[in-house]
Amino acid sequence: MITLDMYQSMLNVKGKNLSQVRQYNSAMVMNTTFIGDIGYKRVYILDKNEGWRYEDAKYSKHATPSILKDAVDYYLQFRPRIHYPVGTYVFIPNDEDYEIGFEDYEPTDPFKDENFDVNKLWMIVGKNDANEFVRYNIIKCNWNFRWIARINGENKIFNIWGSVRNANSYTSGVWDADYSTALDNVTNAWIPDTYLLYEDDLYNYNLCDSRYLRHEHRFMLTHNKLDPKVYTVTKVQDLVPQGIIKLTLKQDELDEVRDNVDLMLCNYYNGSGEIVTKQESHIDDTARSYLWSAIVDEDGILQRNRTQDKVLHIAKISYFNVEFFLKNKLQDLNAEWRIDYNGESDLSDEEIEHLCNLLVMRQIDKTTISIKPAKTNKLIGEKFILSVQDSNGDYASSVELEVQK
Amino acid sequence: MKRDIKGISRDLDDRRNNDIVYKKDKLFKMFNEDPDLKDVLGVLEPKPLNEYLDVDNPTEEELKIRQEIIEYNEKIKHDQIVPFLKLNGLQKEVLNFVMFDVRDDGVDYYNDTMKKQYIEVMCVVHEDDMETEYGIVRTDLLDYIVRDLLCWTNALGFQVVLEEDRPYILDADYYSRRMRFAIKTPNLVNKHMGRNNKYDSFKF
Numbered sequence: 361m362i363t364l365d366m367y368q369s370m371l372n373v374k375g376k377n378l379s380q381v382r383q384y385n386s387a388m389v390m391n392t393t394f395i396g397d398i399g400y401k402r403v404y405i406l407d408k409n410e411g412w413r414y415e416d417a418k419y420s421k422h423a424t425p426s427i428l429k430d431a432v433d434y435y436l437q438f439r440p441r442i443h444y445p446v447g448t449y450v451f452i453p454n455d456e457d458y459e460i461g462f463e464d465y466e467p468t469d470p471f472k473d474e475n476f477d478v479n480k481l482w483m484i485v486g487k488n489d490a491n492e493f494v495r496y497n498i499i500k501c502n503w504n505f506r507w508i509a510r511i512n513g514e515n516k517i518f519n520i521w522g523s524v525r526n527a528n529s530y531t532s533g534v535w536d537a538d539y540s541t542a543l544d545n546v547t548n549a550w551i552p553d554t555y556l557l558y559e560d561d562l563y564n565y566n567l568c569d570s571r572y573l574r575h576e577h578r579f580m581l582t583h584n585k586l587d588p589k590v591y592t593v594t595k596v597q598d599l600v601p602q603g604i605i606k607l608t609l610k611q612d613e614l615d616e617v618r619d620n621v622d623l624m625l626c627n628y629y630n631g632s633g634e635i636v637t638k639q640e641s642h643i644d645d646t647a648r649s650y651l652w653s654a655i656v657d658e659d660g661i662l663q664r665n666r667t668q669d670k671v672l673h674i675a676k677i678s679y680f681n682v683e684f685f686l687k688n689k690l691q692d693l694n695a696e697w698r699i700d701y702n703g704e705s706d707l708s709d710e711e712i713e714h715l716c717n718l719l720v721m722r723q724i725d726k727t728t729i730s731i732k733p734a735k736t737n738k739l740i741g742e743k744f745i746l747s748v749q750d751s752n753g754d755y756a757s758s759v760e761l762e763v764q765k
Numbered sequence: 766m767k768r769d770i771k772g773i774s775r776d777l778d779d780r781r782n783n784d785i786v787y788k789k790d791k792l793f794k795m796f797n798e799d800p801d802l803k804d805v806l807g808v809l810e811p812k813p814l815n816e817y818l819d820v821d822n823p824t825e826e827e828l829k830i831r832q833e834i835i836e837y838n839e840k841i842k843h844d845q846i847v848p849f850l851k852l853n854g855l856q857k858e859v860l861n862f863v864m865f866d867v868r869d870d871g872v873d874y875y876n877d878t879m880k881k882q883y884i885e886v887m888c889v890v891h892e893d894d895m896e897t898e899y900g901i902v903r904t905d906l907l908d909y910i911v912r913d914l915l916c917w918t919n920a921l922g923f924q925v926v927l928e929e930d931r932p933y934i935l936d937a938d939y940y941s942r943r944m945r946f947a948i949k950t951p952n953l954v955n956k957h958m959g960r961n962n963k964y965d966s967f968k969f
Contacts, residue, residue: 537936539864540852540889613938615859615893616809616841654813662813675800677810717898724812725830732810734898735801 383492387440390493394418394439403436404451404460404470405444406565408558412466415442419452420495435495436484443494447552447603448484449521450498469566471521478502481521483552485604499523505551505579508627508636509572515636517625518568522551524581527608545611547581547591553598553605570605578612578619578626585621590614617722629723635696648686649755651748654679654728662728672719672744672763675735681728682748684755693750695727702743702760715742719763731761739763768964784882784950785867788921789848792865792884795914796846805906806845806861807894811838850887862889863907872952878960880952884925886911887933889941904932908942915946923948 374384394400399418406412415438422433436450444450451460451470461475470476478501486497501521508515525548535544554562554570562569575593582589595608614621620628630636653665662679672678684691699719701712718734731746733739740763747758775782780790796802815830817823823831847864865886873879888907897903908930916927929945955963 535936539850539887539941540856540935540939541854542856542936542938613856613859613891613893617859618893656813660811660814661816663816675804679813714900717900720898722810725815730810735804736899 437495543611549607580624649757651757677732700745809841859891884946886944904942
């Protein structure tokens with residue numbers, strides 16, 4: 361026989377008052393029926409403490425599309441009492457299959473996995489603080505933002521998945537000033553605040569620290585390599601909502617000297633055409649590289665200079681070409697060039713840097729560069745080392761050059 | 766007085782018809798022929814063509830690379846020495862310019878056969894390209910070359926005098942230095958006709 365005391369004891373387990381008991385019961389019902397819902401998805405989510413893990417979630421969207429916003433609202437709901445911070449990455453299966461592509465294993469870095477599918481990558485951007493059954497706003501990640509920033513004196517390449525959003529820009533796209541016309545277009549982007557979410561653990565998850573994205577950093581936001589669209593960060597809002605950094609981006613021009621269109625990286629080279637990031641070198645004995653000087657014949661065709669010229673002339677262009685061979689087979693690799701001073705050691709670092717800057721280097725193609733010493737007698741008699749290696753550091757060659765009149 | 770307007774025949778290609786046309790033509794040649802101006806302006810050198818391993822049978826890859834080089838060489842052709850003070854349209858790449866024009870500004874107080882003429886030169890540099898390999902700001906280096914060519918020269922007839930040289934911010938992306946050279950010159954269309962208009966005929 362069930363007594364009043366027994367009933368009261370049971371209720372006390374579930375909550376201190378009837379409201380809590382009802383919430384407990386409805387959470388139990390939700391939990392039990394969770395995977396029966398048509399919106400149920402088994403998602404892959406990045407947890408701060410446990411890393412990437414599978415989680416049960418319900419996926420839904422706002423029924424009526426809004427013409428006032430650039431996207432319909434999408435929601436994710438986890439099991440009762442399960443929460444994730446705003447800014448968390450989550451892979452959600454779409455209508456093409458029930459899974460996200462790596463269901464048989466749990467990759468520790470799904471971004472580098474061969475089954476990575478950007479169409480399934482989302483980001484939590486808001487939390488609906490309901491009384492029960494909290495839902496999260498999610499948006500799809502549609503761009504991998506790549507930029508170069510300086511850490512501890514070294515330039516490094518950063519990348520972070522985020523979302524490019526529309527921004528109201530009531531202009532024609534150009535602005536006419538007194539003497540010139542300039543681009544006048546803005547767009548928005550949202551990226552997760554990775555350090556706020558994961559602190560130092562972000563390096564364990566192979567994420568980049570988004571705090572190193574600052575004003576004046578430039579991105580290539582384009583699929584068109586013939587006419588790439590470049591944008592500069594002009595506004596960074598990282599306070600609200602916590603976990604998301606909102607960027608305002610203004611359209612900028614492509615810099616043909618500094619920007620690398622193939623890698624879609626802005627400011628990859630400095631003004632002299634040298635790569636700004638440090639390349640690690642590990643020479644492979646089985647690999648061979650041959651560095652040649654080249655000349656342009658009367659038909660404008662670049663040909664190898666059989667006499668191997670090691671002299672540069674001021675205000676005149678000299679060409680250099682490299683070939684990479686592995687077991688006597690020519691390799692199709694990108695060459696990375698560098699010029700170092702090889703003259704008097706009593707010059708200061710600033711003077712040496714100034715002399716190196718006077719040699720203007722320009723990339724012609726993957727394996728060819730041109731060097732044009734500036735028009736100054738200061739360079740006459742100075743010696744430099746031109747070195748080249750591939751991007752992995754498996755091949756390396758160098759030659760000493762002297763500048764003459 | 767009769768004016769025979771229908772019988773007017775001009776050689777429009779003759780630069781000497783008008784002193785402004787003549788001076789601008791001379792300035793354009795002067796700037797284009799200078800060995801250093803284009804270099805400091807950052808005029809890109811065309812890329813050399815790739816070599817075919819077999820000249821008579823180039824591969825598809827070689828032909829594709831050759832075509833890309835030709836397209837690139839076409840793309841980098843920009844008029845960076847401009848004979849008027851306005852950049853036409855949107856400059857989508859980082860480019861620098863030397864713009865110039867000539868204006869007449871008043872006649873001499875005592876002798877209206879002489880007029881005061883000004884040559885305005887603007888060295889316009891994109892903000893992303895202000896540094897040169899010499900460590901000198903590009904606008905200043907361009908300014909030096911233009912002044913080196915024009916200051917106190919007699920190449921345009923009378924002596925050219927620099928009257929003003931000031932920095933100028935054009936818009937969010939461009940900076941410039943603007944020079945104004947003064948030159949006193951005859952206020953005549955045709956020196957042989959003097960103060961007469963050649964179409965005025967005093968036949969009745």
